[in-house]
Amino acid sequence: MKYDVVVIGGGPSGLMAAITAGRNGAKTLLIEKGNKLGRKLAISGGGRCNVTNVLPDEELIAHIPGNGKFLYSAFSIFNNSSIVEYFESLGVKLKEEDKGRMFPVSDSAKTVVSTLLKQLDVHGVDQRLNTKVEAVHYGDETHEIILEDEKIPTSCVVIAVGGKSVPNTGSEGQGYTWAKNAGHTITELYPTEVPLTSDEPFIKDKTLQGLSLYDVEVTALKPNGKPIQSHRWDILFTHQGISGPAALRLSQFVVKALKKFKVDTIDISVDCFPDEGEQNLVDKLMKEAKDNPNKSVKNAWKNFLTERYLLFLMDQVGLDPSTTYHHLKKKDVMDLAHAMKQFKVKVNGTLSIEKAFITGGGVSLKEIVPNEMASKIMDRLYFCGEILDIHGYTGGFNITAAFSTGFVAGLHAAQRANA
Incomplete structure (x- = not known):
């Protein structure tokens, strides 16, 4: 017929x-x-x-x-x-x-x-x-x-x-x-619309595996540090890299950038406070520590970020979580605020086309x-x-x-x- x-x-x-x-x-x-x-x-x-x-x-x-x-x-x-x-x-x-x-x-x-x-x-x-x-x-x-x-x-x-x-x-x-x-x-x-992969030690060690960050801004960066594309939504750290809607949206730009710049990795920057200036964040962290001078900074700052990520960033910048305001160095607070605003992850690609949405x-x-x-x-x-x-x-x-x-x-x- x-x-x-x-x-x-x-x-x-x-x-x-x-x-x-x-x-x-x-x-x-x-x-x-x-x-x-x-x-x-x-x-x-x-x-x-x-x-x-x-x-x-x-x-x-x-x-x-x-x-x-x-x-x-x-x-x-x-x-x-x-x-x-x-x-x-x-x-x-x-x-x-x-x-x-x-x-x-x-x-x-x-x-x-x-x-x-x-x-x-x-x-x-x-x-x-x-x-x-x-x-x-x-x-x-x-x-x-x-x-x-x-x-x-x-x-x-x-x-x-x-x-x-x-x-x-x-x-x-x-x-x-x-x-x-x-x-x-x-x-x-x-x-496209595929999780990003990374060989960073903290990814390989599964330090953050299963951790979600909500309403963050992630930006793919050129080798010279200039932004290629940003997306604001949620991300999820996995045993292979970063997933979640904001990371999926960046994936095609990562694929193209690795090819265009002929590099093995490009940096993704994670900003947990997209509406907040870095200096403002420093001031808020200092004030919170000062208002609770006998508390460890880990406890004084617990409302800023989910504890697992806060401790991770403190470790990255070498700030002892048990420090109190009396022993707190301004430079450490500045380093932490910078990491909260611009934590960089080296990504080397994405999962395969078969794994893409x-x-x-x-x-x-x-x-x-x-x-x-x-x-x-x-x-x-x-x-x-x-x-x-x-x-x-x-x-x-x-x-x-x-x-x-x-x-x-x-x-x-x-x-x-x-x-």
Whole structure:
């Protein structure tokens, strides 16, 4: 049987593309090589599914540092408010949390996934699970999807197979081959939204393993000490380096800086008091010690930082935690305040692309029509989601790009097939 549209890949963008194609009158088939649809959706937002982010378009684009501006056209057709309206119209109530993130009120990704799966049925989308696409053969009027023991003819193909990150959800990079065979360029692939690695002795010794610091500013520094990029959020020290949302957001800048400056490590600076000047911090520490002259500084300063990190920094600057105000040296306090504001960690890279949440790089956007997600090289071929050279920070930005590009690809594939 010939289909109007075949969508390959059952992640967020593929589901949205298939539903939209079906809704627009196209006889549609969705092929997924795994045994479940929406696997990446099911694990997003810690299993709660962060469906979008409601920041204004300008800010939304700013949080998609990997070619976000390309999405202006797609957002003019289907943006974050469209996503909110779409889910609420299907009975999925959403709530806004910090930094514009939108979650289902149920706090369960299952609500979102099951709603999308129902829509596939509502719009008559055929589904094939556990089905591996061996190749895509392109023709003038008809493309062929080559399976192990079958060929499926279709007017239009939507490739929505993701990048190379989180391979256990099925993203293994096979879509890049199909794109290349159609004549597309694949830009260099690299991990983004991935924990940073370090060989610092305190990391190797697990001195801070499992310790979280909240609302800190972390900055990647050039070899000359000038800032490359800063992010303010939380971090988590691990046995391999630094994780947590602020570190994940810095990862792509670390990868690029190590390459650009041809160095083995770059410094990350951790500022626990982003709203406080260093001298101000010195004055506050001195005052607290002076007001409690018989207390050890460790106890006098316990409200400044979590005790484990405070003791760690004291050790770094050689300040005895049992010292009292009577024996306190101003220089030691200045050194501690400096460490609280600018503790430097040498990072040597990131975990692998397979461990990353998101793949940087992908199908070159110069070869894609932005308001259609259509290939400029091959007629009746569309791309959406992470296979494209687009990536954002965690916090609902990648999923917004996935739903938006999926909607646009599905809509235009259906229109082209029925033209």
